[in-house]
Amino acid sequence: MTKSGKNHIQTEGLKAPVIRIGAVQWIKSNLFNGVFNSILTLVTLFFLYKIIPPFARWAFIDSLWFSSAEQCRAGAGACWSIIPANIRFIIFGFYPHELHWRPFVAMIMLVGLLFYSKNRDHWSQSLGYIWIAGLLTMGILMRGGLFGLTPVESDQWGGLPLTLMLSFFGMFAAYPLGVLLALGRRSKMPAVKTICILYIELIRGVPLISLLFMSAVLFPLFFPEGLTVNKIIRAQAAIIMFTAAYIAEVVRGGLQAITRGQYEAAESLGLNYVQKMRLIILPQALKIVIPPTVGILISAFKDTSLVVIIALYDVLKTTRSVLANPSWMGFSPEAYLFVALIYFVCCFSMSNYSRRLEKELHT
Amino acid sequence: MKKGNPDILTEQTAQRAAWFNDPKIRAILYQIAVLGIVGLLGYYLFNNTVENLKRQSIATGFGFLNKEASFEIGESLIPYSAADKYIKALLVGALNTIKVAFVGIVLTIILGTFLGIARLSKNWLVSQLAAVYIEVMQDIPILLQLFFWYSFFYDILPSPREALEPLNGVFMSNRGLVFAVPEWHPAYQYVAMAFIAGCIAVYFMRRWARKRQERTGQLFPVFTLSLAIMIGLPLTTWLLSGAPLKMSVPELVGFNFKGGLNMSPEFGALLIGLVLYTAAFVAEIVRAGIQAIGKGQVEAAMAIGLKPGQVLSLVILPQALRVIIPPLTSQMLNLTKNSSLAVAIGFPDFVSVASTTINQTGQAIEGISLIMVVYLCFSLLTSLFMNWYNKKMALVER
Structure with missing residues (x-):
């Protein structure tokens, strides 16, 4: 960039050509550059004109926000009233009504922790401990029984806290298991390698729903008589088993991306296997795979909705039971759009963050 | 990594090191330990299961497959009645899964390619709309989308008497989608x-x-x-x-349509949901594949005198497909696996028939194993195809 001083002087008097792009110019170059694009724009605009005004009319102008179901049936627009009228059941399920503050605080804590962890300057070992402490506190808040909190059995948990719990606890438990599986798959010991490959490919080959069926129907058969494990915990175990296999494949990609020289250098320093992995390989490998790991978190979050099929009351199931109530029957588009909005906000912020992280880690 | 050790070194170390420090012996010990743990765990679970089964007097084995199923299945590609055996019911389910997966995959590839190209369009409006579609669809669980489309058919669409007719000969009602087909x-x-x-x-x-x-x-x-x-x-x-x-045009007879090709609400909801959801992922794959080809490739191809059609078929497509096909197959497999959610909206796919079977016979182990085996076969076939394709398409270097 720093050429001779002479050149510098020559260009000093010149200014870069000014390109003024007004609105008209922008429209011309982005929407009407060429015959085909112009036609495309006009056709698209026509379709938008056909779709958006009626939708806006339904959703906003003719809609009712805080009314009874009877008033809704008389109206022509959307009946958003189904949300405020049932919001506490949709969000908290069968959790005792007067104790709703507890899952609420737990969710606020989770969101706070997530926001704090968003900044990469805060990433350190102590953050890990903060997370463990935070998750424990949330667990205690949900379950009660300690510090004078009324115990709440886990079969009363439901709604959004259940969705969040299944995905976050699932992720936290599946992560170490996934790393172990990935290391096992890369191992030179044939027996270990075979077991890991079998596990990973078996789980990745079947749909999650078959594992959830297994958790609902088969797990009770696996344990001795008298030992009953709660339905939620069983579903959680199935989700962990499922997520771990996917994490293992992502981590394996990271391990493969580390050059051979790193392994050899670690060995020539005299580090044993555990030291080599813990100090040299895994820190680098896991850093590479952060963005795809967030991707797995997103799909784990979406996949928790499948627990509906084994009749757990997550946020989708609570919504469906509101819709099964005769007075609110038939307002499913409104209710489903609301749940979709919850999922969209969560997943979109996660995927946005993952994209930003990808950019930051590359530079 | 220890392959290249000179003989002298190993001799020396062999003399010095104790046997338990020998990596080979260690490896064997570790493997015995791992196998032992897995074996014990397996034995423990197996033992418990056998005891539980005995206590609850549940029959085992696949004998139930030859018993009478005695349940009806809503739609079937082959003639089926409740008097048929379980094995035939399961076959009907598997065929339904294949049907929805096949139609879904074809439609998904068409829609996904279209969206991927739209995403790269120079037209701002089109590319932004495609981007919004891709983002929104990827962020909403497929099950929620299936419920939405199911309720779309049952709650929003009118009865056959007032059926919507968006195109000539196509009727939409809460009995499903009916359209005219050649007789x-x-x-x-x-x-x-x-x-x-x-x-x-x-x-x-x-x-x-x-x-x-x-x-x-x-x-x-x-x-x-x-x-x-x-x-x-x-x-x-x-x-x-x-x-x-001569066309077979659907006609309203009594409360429902006669003639034409009828698509049940369950099948319609499943198909629409799966296609719209998976197409968003396919669109991203197609976009990445097209973007992976450098501008220089096209310019070089044109510089050596290839015609535009040749540039596309000889230079762009072979390279883009090499990037596109592997993730595309995994999305197709995902679509097939997601079709198992049919059980939630009552379309009789394999999982849903198997789960009815489990409920009737109580033989959960066999039923769930069957589900797993069938889906494993699908994914095994896919990975066989992938290996064959990768071998065929691998870059041949000098």
Whole structure:
């Protein structure tokens, strides 16, 4: 960039050509550059004109926000009233009504922790401990029984806290298991390698729903008589088993991306296997795979909705039971759009963050 | 990593090191330990299961497959009645899964490619709309989307008497989607045969044309001729056999439609949901594949005098497909696995028939194993295809 001083002087008097792009110019170059694009724009605009005004009319102008179901049936627009009228059941399920503050605080804590962890300057070992402490506190808040909190059995948990719990606890438990599986798959010991490959490919080959069926129907058969494990915990175990296999494949990609020289250098320093992995390989490998790991978190979050099929009351199931109530029957588009909005906000912020992280880690 | 050790070193270390520090012996010990733990765990679970089964007096084995199923299945590709055996019911379910997966995959690839290209369009409006579609669809669980489409059919669409008719001959109602199809005529048999014959002819023509080009350097208008054969041959057959034009148009008889091809609300909701959801992922794959080709490739191809069609078929597509096909197959497999959510909206796919079977016979272990085996077969077939494809498409370097 720093050429001779002479050149510098020559260009000093010149200014870069000014390109003024007004609105008209922008429209011309982005929407009407060429015959085909112009036609495309006009056709698209026509379709938008056909779709958006009626939708806006339904959703906003003719809609009712805080009314009874009877008033809704008389109206022509959307009946958003189904949300405020049932919001506490949709969000908290069968959790005792007067104790709703507890899952609420737990969710606020989770969101706070997530926001704090968003900044990469805060990433350190102590953050890990903060997370463990935070998750424990949330667990205690949900379950009660300690510090004078009324115990709440886990079969009363439901709604959004259940969705969040299944995905976050699932992720936290599946992560170490996934790393172990990935290391096992890369191992030179044939027996270990075979077991890991079998596990990973078996789980990745079947749909999650078959594992959830297994958790609902088969797990009770696996344990001795008298030992009953709660339905939620069983579903959680199935989700962990499922997520771990996917994490293992992502981590394996990271391990493969580390050059051979790193392994050899670690060995020539005299580090044993555990030291080599813990100090040299895994820190680098896991850093590479952060963005795809967030991707797995997103799909784990979406996949928790499948627990509906084994009749757990997550946020989708609570919504469906509101819709099964005769007075609110038939307002499913409104209710489903609301749940979709919850999922969209969560997943979109996660995927946005993952994209930003990808950019930051590359530079 | 220890492969290249000189003999002297190993001899020295062998003398010095204790046997338990020998990596080979250690490896064996570790493996015995791992196998032991896994074996014990397996034995423990197996033992418990056997005892529980005995205590609850649940029958084991696949004998139940030969018993009478005694439940009806809403839609089936093969004739089925409640008097048939379980194994036939499961077959009906598997065929339904294959049906929805096949139709879904075809539609998904078409829609996904279209969206991927739209995402790269120079038209701002089109590319932004595609981007919004892709983002929104990827962020909403497929199960929620399936419920939405199911309720769309049952809650929003009117009864058959007031059915919507978006296109001529297509009716949408809460009984599903009905559309006009050509009425069966023996001529179609010959048309199909002519089409297959055309395909075979084209295959041999392409081989011959390639050989001739390698020998003489002369080009042969393969594409135009292939198109002419593949369309012309069936068309001539159709014309020769009397050009049957009669359509089976759906008509309202009583409370439902007669004639035409009927798509049940369950199948419709499942298909729409799966296609719209998976297409968003396919669109991203297609976009990445197209973007992976450097501008220089196109310019170089044009510089050596290839025509635009040749640039596309000889330079762009082979490279883009190499990037696109592997993730695409995994999305197709995902679609197949997601079709198991049919159980939530009552479409009789394999999982849903198997779960009815489990409920009736109580033989959960066998039922769930069957589900897993069937899906494992699907994914095994996919990975076999992938390996074959990767080998075929692998870059041959000097």
